[in-house]
Amino acid sequence: MTETNKALDDGYAVSIYQALRRLQQAAEVHAKRLSRYGxxxxxxxxxxxxxxxxxxxxxxxxxxxxxxxxxxxxxxxxxxxxxxxxxxxxxxxxxxxxxxxxxxxxxxxxxxxPSLLPAHVLERFAELEEWQRHALLAGLLRAADLFEAPEEEE
CATH class of the missing domain: 1.10.10.10 (Winged helix-like DNA-binding domain superfamily/Winged helix DNA-binding domain)
Structure with missing residues (x-):
């Protein structure tokens, strides 16, 4: 792997992790609200x-x-x-x-x-075009698949 490719890979890794971390933090905050409220x-x-x-x-x-x-x-x-x-x-x-x-x-x-997702998220999601809702859901599901550990070969 060249240094350029490694830098590109590292850049993606950092950006992906930052996005995941933001989602995780938002989910944790909402989870605390749900527990207190419901x-x-x-x-x-x-x-x-x-x-x-x-x-x-x-x-x-x-x-x-x-x-x-x-x-x-x-x-x-x-x-x-x-x-x-x-x-x-x-x-x-x-x-x-x-x-x-x-x-x-x-x-x-x-x-x-209360809803599993915050009201403002549901409102923003509803405002998206249908194709955008499908693409967002497909992207999240695909990301989850990427993080699954590969099965061990026998």
Whole structure:
């Protein structure tokens, strides 16, 4: 790699990291607001919203939907279940499988909860052209894909 290419690569790396850091900081500030206002973390809200849309999921399906490890998801689910917002039901055909469902109290909590995204972000997003909304979402999803660790070759 030439020095020019390395400088270019370093420049992109710094710019990408700075943009990611700004997003991270904004998300952390909003997460604190959500916790103070709604008493739930953004992750808990995301789980409740996912269950509201999908009706019922297994823990492994939900962990893929919300990008959490099984161990981390388990702890969050215990807290939500303890508050009566989510329930686990054993599958009648496969006793090893448990279905997660949103309880009426969870639906009520969602109805009262603030948005996962700040209002000003939603307003600005709505003002974009449709192609810009699609491009922004596609870019964010692609960036997330780029950060996934490559699978180990066997």
């Amino acid at each position: 008493g739930m973390t953004p992750l808990q809200l995301l789980i409740l919203q996912t269950l509201a849309v999908r009706d019922q999921l297994t823990a492994s399906q939900l962990s893929r939907c919300v990008s959490l490890s099984a161990a981390t998801l388990s702890g969050v689910l215990e807290r939500l279940e303890g508050r009566g917002l989510v329930s686990r039901t054993r599958d009648e055909q496969d006793r090893r499988r448990h279905w997660l469902r949103l309880e009426p109290a969870g639906r009520a909590a969602l109805a009262e909860a």
